[in-house]
Amino acid sequence: DTAVSQTPKYLVTQMGNDKSIKCEQNLGHDTMYWYKQDSKKFLKIMFSYNNKELIINETVPNRFSPKSPDKAHLNLHINSLELGDSAVYFCASSQVPGVVVQTQYFGPGTRLLVL
Amino acid sequence: AQSVTQLGSHVSVSEGALVLLRCNYSSSVPPYLFWYVQYPNQGLQLLLKYTSAATLVKGINGFEAEFKKSETSFHLTKPSAHMSDAAEYFCAVSPTGANSKLTFGKGITLSVRP
Numbered sequence: 170d171t172a173v174s175q176t177p178k179y180l181v182t183q184m185g186n187d188k189s190i191k192c193e194q195n196l197g198h199d200t201m202y203w204y205k206q207d208s209k210k211f212l213k214i215m216f217s218y219n220n221k222e223l224i225i226n227e228t229v230p231n232r233f234s235p236k237s238p239d240k241a242h243l244n245l246h247i248n249s250l251e252l253g254d255s256a257v258y259f260c261a262s263s264q265v266p267g268v269v270v271q272t273q274y275f276g277p278g279t280r281l282l283v284l
Numbered sequence: 285a286q287s288v289t290q291l292g293s294h295v296s297v298s299e300g301a302l303v304l305l306r307c308n309y310s311s312s313v314p315p316y317l318f319w320y321v322q323y324p325n326q327g328l329q330l331l332l333k334y335t336s337a338a339t340l341v342k343g344i345n346g347f348e349a350e351f352k353k354s355e356t357s358f359h360l361t362k363p364s365a366h367m368s369d370a371a372e373y374f375c376a377v378s379p380t381g382a383n384s385k386l387t388f389g390k391g392i393t394l395s396v397r398p
Binding site: 173204209210211212213214217225259261272273274275276277278 | 320322325326327328329330333372374385386387388390391
């Protein structure tokens with residue numbers, strides 16, 4: 170019954186590897202997001218998709234590529250992992266943003282450690 | 285560009301004492317404002333949000349916040365702290381309109397002493 174779920178919860182990998190993080194929401198929302206939380210707990214948006222269409226793309230290295238197979242899923246693929254990619258990655262979802270502000274619901278996070 | 289400032293990184297209160305977590309925003313027009321809480325090793329949970337309907341906003345777990353345009357502030361308060369309130373608290377701002385990108389402050393760690 171988890172509203173926003175992410176897999177895996179923990180990910181430990183070597184520099185240079187490619188990895189993916191999956192996110193699924195069962196809230197019927199149209200918009201999904203990826204946020205990165207660094208070691209100082211600072212949260213910053215990376216991407217946002219609305220009904221499978223990319224609508225927010227912050228200054229993120231090209232090694233990060235989001236993919237939305239359908240509006241309930243937003244995956245994050247990271248190529249050539251670097252030490253600085255170590256962080257907690259949060260997925261979130263909301264109804265379509267518009268005149269009425271929508272609450273974003275967050276997943277539990279994926280803790281990525283690059284060695 | 286919009287931003288929020290959370291002064292200090294750590295607040296410690298005694299159980300039963302008033303909790304006051306400060307947040308000031310920067311925006312050319314009144315934005316939407318949010319407080320989120322993050323318990324250890326968990327995701328973020330919305331405490332409350334300001335959407336211009338009322339300046340005093342009540343949230344979950346006994347928290348409330350007051351929007352003060354003259355002070356560009358949205359401070360979070362709770363009259364009596366409970367041990368279970370110990371967590372990380374984030375203030376966030378979002379523009380009105382179609383773009384709902386959240387911009388977070390750096391967060392404040394709340395500790396509650398017995």
